[in-house]
Structure formats: C-alpha cells, structure tokens
Amino acid sequence: MLQNKLSYAFPIEASDFTKAGDAAGKIKKILKLAGLPATVIRRVAIIAYEAEMNIVIHSVGGSLSLDLTSTRVEMASQDNGPGIPDIDLALQEGYSTASDEVRALGFGAGMGLPNIRRNADHFCIQSEVGVGTNLEVWIDIGVS
Amino acid sequence: MKLQEICELLQADVLVDYDSDAEAFTACGSDLISDILRFIKVETVLLTGLTTLQMIKAAQLLDVKAIIFVRGKRPAKEVEEIAKKNDLPVLCTKLPLFEACGCLSRHGLKGCSEYAVQEDEHVAE
Numbered sequence: 001m002l003q004n005k006l007s008y009a010f011p012i013e014a015s016d017f018t019k020a021g022d023a024a025g026k027i028k029k030i031l032k033l034a035g036l037p038a039t040v041i042r043r044v045a046i047i048a049y050e051a052e053m054n055i056v057i058h059s060v061g062g063s064l065s066l067d068l069t070s071t072r073v074e075m076a077s078q079d080n081g082p083g084i085p086d087i088d089l090a091l092q093e094g095y096s097t098a099s100d101e102v103r104a105l106g107f108g109a110g111m112g113l114p115n116i117r118r119n120a121d122h123f124c125i126q127s128e129v130g131v132g133t134n135l136e137v138w139i140d141i142g143v144s
Numbered sequence: 145m146k147l148q149e150i151c152e153l154l155q156a157d158v159l160v161d162y163d164s165d166a167e168a169f170t171a172c173g174s175d176l177i178s179d180i181l182r183f184i185k186v187e188t189v190l191l192t193g194l195t196t197l198q199m200i201k202a203a204q205l206l207d208v209k210a211i212i213f214v215r216g217k218r219p220a221k222e223v224e225e226i227a228k229k230n231d232l233p234v235l236c237t238k239l240p241l242f243e244a245c246g247c248l249s250r251h252g253l254k255g256c257s258e259y260a261v262q263e264d265e266h267v268a269e
Contacts, residue, residue: 021201028205038186045205046181053177106194111178118182 006034006068012055012077017105020056023064024048027075034068036141043119043139044073050112051077051135057102058082059133072121074138083129091117091125145169145253147210147233150189153247154237156212159224162233168209172256173245177202183256184208191244195219200227210234214241 008030010023028045036044048064055062055077062079084090091113098108117123120137127133147166151158172184173191180190180202190203191212200223203211210233213219218236219227227234237244249255 017198021198021205024205025201042186042206049202049205050178050181105196106175106177106192106199109176109178109182111176111182115178115181 003070006030006066008066008068010052010064010066012052012062012064012079014056014059014061016056020053021049023052027064027066030066030068031073036073040073040139040141044075047075047116047119047137047139050115051075051137053107054112054133054135055079057098057107062132070141072138072140074136076137077133077135079132081130081132083131084125084127084133085129087125087127145248145251147189147235149251150210150212150248150253151235153251154212154235154239154244156235156237158233158235159218160228160232160234162210166209166233168253170254170256171245171248173214173241175241181206185256188256189248189253191241191248193217193241195223197223197226200230200232203227204230204232208232212237212244214239214244 024045027048031041031044052064059079060081065076067074089095093114094110096108096110102108121140122138124136145168147162168187168189170185170188172180172188174180175192175194184206188208189210189212190208191214192199193215195213195217212235214237216238
C-alpha cells in the first residue's frame with residue numbers, strides 16, 4: 001500500500017493525433033506498476049483516454065494530472081479554452097461538436113464526458129467560455 | 145472461443161500473430177472509439193473497419209485479445225508495427241462488420257450487450 005501520494009503531470013497538445021493517447025497509456029502503466037486492481041486500472045484508463053482526447057480534439061491545449069494515494073486515484077484535466085457553453089448538453093450521450101475530420105478518425109460518438117462520469121466515483125466539471133475547462137475526478141481503490 | 149477458431153471462421157489473414165492458446169469470451173464491433181470504451185468487456189476481441197493509430201491505442205488501453213479489421217481493410221505499416229511492438233494480435237477479414245460479428249455470434253461468441261432482447265420480440269404478429 002502506498003504511504004505517500006504520488007503525483008504526475010502530462011502536458012497535452014491540441015490536435016496532435018499522433019501523440020494523443022500516450023498520456024493515458026503512461027497512466028495505465030503507472031497504475032499497473034503500483035499493483036492496483038485491474039478493474040480500477042481499466043476505469044482510470046478509460047477516463048484518462050477520454051479526458052486526453054477531449055483536450056486534443058476540443059481545446060487549444062492543456063494538461064492531465066494524476067495523484068495516486070493509498071485510497072484513491074485522483075485525476076484532473078485543465079485546458080485553456082475555448083470552454084463549454086452548455087455542460088448539461090455536453091454530458092448527454094450522443095451529443096458531439098466534433099468536426100467531420102475528427103469523426104473520420106473514429107471520434108465524435110458523443111460519449112466522452114458520459115464515459116468519464118460513468119467510470120468515476122467523483123466527477124466535477126467547470127467551464128467558462130473563453131477561459132477553459134477544468135475536470136476533477138477520483139476513483140476509489142477497492143471499489144469496482 | 146480460441147483466436148485460432150475466430151481466425152478460421154472469418155478466413156482472416158494474420159498480420160500480428162497470437163499465442164496458440166489465446167482465447168476471447170466476448171466480441172465488440174464498432175468504428176467509434178468512445179462507443180467501444182463504453183460497451184466493450186474484458187477478454188474480448190474488437191472488430192472494426194477503422195485502421196487508425198488511435199484504434200490500436202484504444203485496443204491496447206483496453207487489453208483486447210485481438211483487433212480484427214473488417215471489410216478487407218489493412219492498417220498502414222507503421223500502425224501494424226506499433227501493434228506488433230505491443231504484442232497486440234491483428235487479424236484482417238474481407239467480411240463486412242455486420243457479417244463478421246454475425247458469424248462469430250452464430251458460433252457462440254457473446255457480444256457486449258447489457259440486456260437481452262427476446263428472439264420473437266420484433267416478429268410481426
């Protein structure tokens with residue numbers, strides 16, 4: 001069991017579909033090395049991937065952070081805009097503002113934020129148009 | 145179902161090989177990454193017509209047993225190399241997605257649905 005909190009940060013570039021997904025892959029490796037249960041790793045990996053892709057697809061750039069404690073995995077994403085005008089709408093399954101180019105890559109299902117919320121034990125999102133979006137989630141270790 | 149049997153049923157080419165005893169218990173077919181992240185189960189094979197690097201990364205993230213490209217699609221060499229480097233088996237079948245999924249379903253491989261539809265539910269009276 002972890003005695004101290006482990007913290008990591010991952011800068012995410014906008015529109016870089018070659019590197020996209022790498023941060024989520026690194027986060028998954030960190031959790032595997034820490035010996036977390038497979039169910040927790042899977043939930044965090046999905047959250048990390050969706051959060052990362054949201055920054056890549058919808059923002060002008062931002063970052064992901066991971067804090068690992070003995071009781072839970074905490075993740076946060078922040079971006080520098082453009083912000084979400086209607087968060088309730090963005091949380092509806094199937095709603096997407098992804099461009100046709102992005103949809104051609106397999107994105108734009110409108111399941112990103114809903115997938116994050118579904119896999120999180122705590123979910124908080126705040127956004128201001130013209131400023132950016134902050135997302136905070138945690139996953140309790142030992143709760144599948 | 146053994147990957148070997150899946151390969152034979154779909155008459156698939158093997159781009160990245162699998163262990164002879166590798167097995168999957170469910171299958172998921174989609175070209176939308178977030179739908180896959182939503183519905184896919186563990187111990188599964190992923191069928192898709194999307195041969196992008198991102199599909200490989202999503203498959204790795206979910207620890208899928210194999211990715212099966214349908215409709216005769218083949219990934220770019222660099223995408224195939226990344227799958228190989230990460231020990232992700234890659235198969236290619238000429239069957240379209242619906243037919244490939246239907247074939248595996250008929251032979252007993254389960255899907256990723258969370259509810260069951262009665263077989264006669266949609267039959268007109």
